Amino acid sequence: MRARPAPGLGLVLAPLIPLLLAPAGCASSVCSKVQADRAAFTRRAATPGPHLALAVPYATLSQSVQRSLAGMPQVRLPLPDLGPVDLGSLAVAIRSVAFRPAPAGSVGARVTVALTSQGKPVTALELDAVIAPRLDPREGSVRLRLGAADLREVRPSLPPAERKRFAEFLLSIVPGAARALVGREQVEALAETFLRELVGGRWPQIRDNLLQGTDDLVDVEIDLGDVPLTKIELKSGAADLELWAHAALPAAALSSGTARPAGSDARLVGLRMSGGVAAALANRAIASGQIPERYNRDGAPDPRGELVAGVDWRAGERPLKVHAWSTEGTCARLTFGGTPKVGARGGELAVDVADGTLEEVTGALRVRAAVWFSGLGRQTFTISESVADAIEFEILGVDYRARVVAAAVSPAELEFSLALAEAPQPATPRR
Numbered sequence: 001m002r003a004r005p006a007p008g009l010g011l012v013l014a015p016l017i018p019l020l021l022a023p024a025g026c027a028s029s030v031c032s033k034v035q036a037d038r039a040a041f042t043r044r045a046a047t048p049g050p051h052l053a054l055a056v057p058y059a060t061l062s063q064s065v066q067r068s069l070a071g072m073p074q075v076r077l078p079l080p081d082l083g084p085v086d087l088g089s090l091a092v093a094i095r096s097v098a099f100r101p102a103p104a105g106s107v108g109a110r111v112t113v114a115l116t117s118q119g120k121p122v123t124a125l126e127l128d129a130v131i132a133p134r135l136d137p138r139e140g141s142v143r144l145r146l147g148a149a150d151l152r153e154v155r156p157s158l159p160p161a162e163r164k165r166f167a168e169f170l171l172s173i174v175p176g177a178a179r180a181l182v183g184r185e186q187v188e189a190l191a192e193t194f195l196r197e198l199v200g201g202r203w204p205q206i207r208d209n210l211l212q213g214t215d216d217l218v219d220v221e222i223d224l225g226d227v228p229l230t231k232i233e234l235k236s237g238a239a240d241l242e243l244w245a246h247a248a249l250p251a252a253a254l255s256s257g258t259a260r261p262a263g264s265d266a267r268l269v270g271l272r273m274s275g276g277v278a279a280a281l282a283n284r285a286i287a288s289g290q291i292p293e294r295y296n297r298d299g300a301p302d303p304r305g306e307l308v309a310g311v312d313w314r315a316g317e318r319p320l321k322v323h324a325w326s327t328e329g330t331c332a333r334l335t336f337g338g339t340p341k342v343g344a345r346g347g348e349l350a351v352d353v354a355d356g357t358l359e360e361v362t363g364a365l366r367v368r369a370a371v372w373f374s375g376l377g378r379q380t381f382t383i384s385e386s387v388a389d390a391i392e393f394e395i396l397g398v399d400y401r402a403r404v405v406a407a408a409v410s411p412a413e414l415e416f417s418l419a420l421a422e423a424p425q426p427a428t429p430r431r
Helices: 007-040 058-069 160-173 184-199 203-210 277-290 369-389
Strands: 054-056 075-078 088-098 105-116 120-131 134-136 143-146 214-223 229-236 240-248 269-274 307-313 319-328 332-338 340-345 348-353 355-362 393-394 396-410 415-422
Touching: 007 277, 007 307, 007 319, 007 355, 054 058, 054 088, 058 088, 058 214, 058 307, 058 319, 058 393, 058 396, 088 184, 088 203, 105 143, 105 214, 105 229, 120 143, 120 160, 120 396, 134 229, 160 340, 184 203, 269 277, 269 369, 277 307, 277 319, 277 369, 277 415, 319 369, 340 369, 348 393, 348 415, 369 396, 369 415
Parallel strands: none
Antiparallel strands: 054 240, 054 269, 075 088, 088 105, 105 120, 134 143, 143 214, 214 393, 229 240, 269 415, 307 319, 319 332, 332 355, 340 348, 340 396, 393 396, 396 415
16 A cells, blocks of 8 residues: 655645755756857957057168168269369269158158269269058068169159259369369359259169169068958058058957057067957967866866866956856856066066956856966967067068067057067078
């Protein structure tokens, strides 16, 4: 005979049933919320830029081009006859190429052609050219070329001060005996006729002789490193060539202004990077296995760790955010915030996050915030430094590498100052 429950037992257990079921139902709700949050984080779409800004001093580019001019040919140019007096000749050579501002989307180049006598400057012609860049976002590169053919369309100019300087030179080389027979006005008229012919009918032949055997006076290629780009804009600043790059990353855009970080050394290359770019690149590295994805509760990398990590950047207080999700078992979502202090020491970035704080918690999991920043937070800045170091220049066939010499962090971005150095050439094997 089946035993029956004691009378009233159902009434005793009934109030306890919601309490017994609540933990499972609550856990299910937390897990769904955490899983949805993790999925939304990984599916974030790219946001409009620009996200990177590079400021290259015109002076740096000009100095790098200068070394190629030493081997260019000179042209001898006879001076005008002054009756029976032979005044000799001048040497004509391209002396310098200086980068300068130009209309939006281009960069200017002033080519100076020097006229010298016995190695001393006499006067100079100026050719102002505009270089249209070749921008290749897919390759992350910008190329500036000014070839001999480009200069054939540019007419030289001679500023009034240079005209006066040339007339004074002619007067100075007229022999003393001839000065009594030749007046100043005659010499000045002779100088003006000579210069008019120089920049007029005689110029094409002089130009072609100067450029004989020359392919490019300017050939600069700038590689912005391994960042997925959708667009590159070139701007001419007052003292810098500026490149503004739009990245295909979920990162906030840079604020307006100049590409050069405020207060940085104007002699160095300046780089501004949205903090979101640093975070997004760290997440790409996590996805590709370059940075560990799973961590244990102590914040140590662990292939079997229950926490999956991600990095974010939100402008404002404690901008660097490290997220950790546990989507199975004890479901939880944790968000740490911190303010990184960054400096360059001994050629490497030194990162310190003294205010790492556990800011948000979903679920009941607890961990120590400081440990997370000593690991994943630092790796985020290692990636940022590698991007800055990966910027390369090739100037007339010579490779230059960037090196971080100063770094700073603002609430919205990272700022670097870069020094360029000629890349070491591979050793020639001995035979």
